[in-house]
Amino acid sequence: MREVLLEVRDLAKSYGKRRAVDGVSFHVRRGQTVGLLGPNGAGKSTTVGIIAGILDADAGEVLLDGQPAGTRHHDTRRRIGLVPQDLALYDDLPAVENLKLFGALYGLKNAALAARCAAVLELVGLADRARDRPATFSGGMKRRLNIAAALLHEPALLILDEPTVGVDPQSRNAIFDTLAALQRAGTALVYTSHYMEEVERLADHIVIIDHGRVLADESPAALYARLPARAALHVDLAEALSGELAGELARLPGVAGLLGEGPAWDVRLQDSTQAIAVLDWLRDRGQVPVHFATARARLEEVFLDLTGRSLRD
Known part of the structure; x- marks a missing residue:
């Protein structure tokens, strides 16, 4: 089994004359949490979109377990889960029906689908609210259900784009507990956030990009060593x-x-x-x-x- 799960090689993407991503490369090992950081407009969201198979790169490649990933490689894309910053839920459908809908998109059905819905609801601490509508949920509960939807197909790689925006400290800790359990189970995580303390807590490797280029690709300890003040x-x-x-x-x-x-x-x-x-x-x-x-x-x-x-x- 390959130790490196995700390889991002020399990605490039332009919008008109603006180069949003300019030669981005990094890798993620199995069970590793990589914090992907960058200021607004740095190219972070575009990079995530390419990895998740939502956007096409102009150049470069994304490999998952050595196999090409991207918009045209459906089998590989199915091994990636995406938790978008914007909630992807139907407020008037019960939580479990939301999950059944998303699970069906991954080809899950019948007993297998029911089992996965139950498992992910338990994982994110919403098993007792399975029949309730997201319209009645707090912001933190909606975020947790959003994560559950991305886990239905048991992805090898989970990408989380600002997953704790607008949630209370209790919900944030519940999300962290879920991610720690996934990491222990061998799931690789790519985590983007503007909350630096979250990345410090979760990530064992950090990639910082700006103006479409990688500025740092190091462990937290190596990054701290860059500063004159320790x-x-x-x-x-x-x-x-x-x-x-x-x-x-x-x-x-x-x-x-x-x-x-x-x-x-x-x-x-x-x-x-x-x-x-x-x-x-x-x-x-x-x-x-x-x-x-x-x-x-x-x-x-x-x-x-x-x-x-x-x-x-």
Whole structure:
């Protein structure tokens, strides 16, 4: 059995004169969760559409288990599940009837279809609401039913495009539990989100694209290592820090950056062990910390460092 399930090779796609995807390549192993990140307009959605077989690429190829995938390769496409950002549900049909409809599109019928509907409803925690209409569901329940519909045919690869938009923390955790169970069962996941903390929690590999090109294709640890600051110290002082002392603090060995004003400061550190030295330095100069907290570098910092901080439409 091949370890690599999905191979994306040199994808390209243009809309008129605009190059939406420009040579995107990456791969996904069995049981792996890959976070696919990018700013608005980066080419992320187009890449997902090509992988899922919704869009044709102008160039490049998508392979699943070594076999070509795409709009013309129906057998391979059937091994891919897609959870779209926009809910694909019929509000006035009971949840289980929604699933039967989608299951029939995959060729499931009779006892096999009934068994799969029951299994996926149990997996997403909606077994007790099978006969209820989605119109009566919360946003989080609808999202979970959306995931269930994409799992009916037991896909080897599940693509999730912003699956937690507008859901409450409890529903978000329920979705995470479902995805963890799928990963343990060997399902490969491609997860797109603008919530960096979600990707940090779920993904064991991250691909960042912008302007249609891959900027990073690495483990989270490798991405964090790109930053000059590996950790951070937030400190609230009893009194405001003078400009002179702030300048001295910024030049301390191990300090990679300084942000703040008055009594509240964020000190970026090359290593978390240097936090103690910074606190001692402040106390030696009569600056009393009334509160402090340490943290590691965040994925959001890596993302902004790679893609820039300017607003996108």
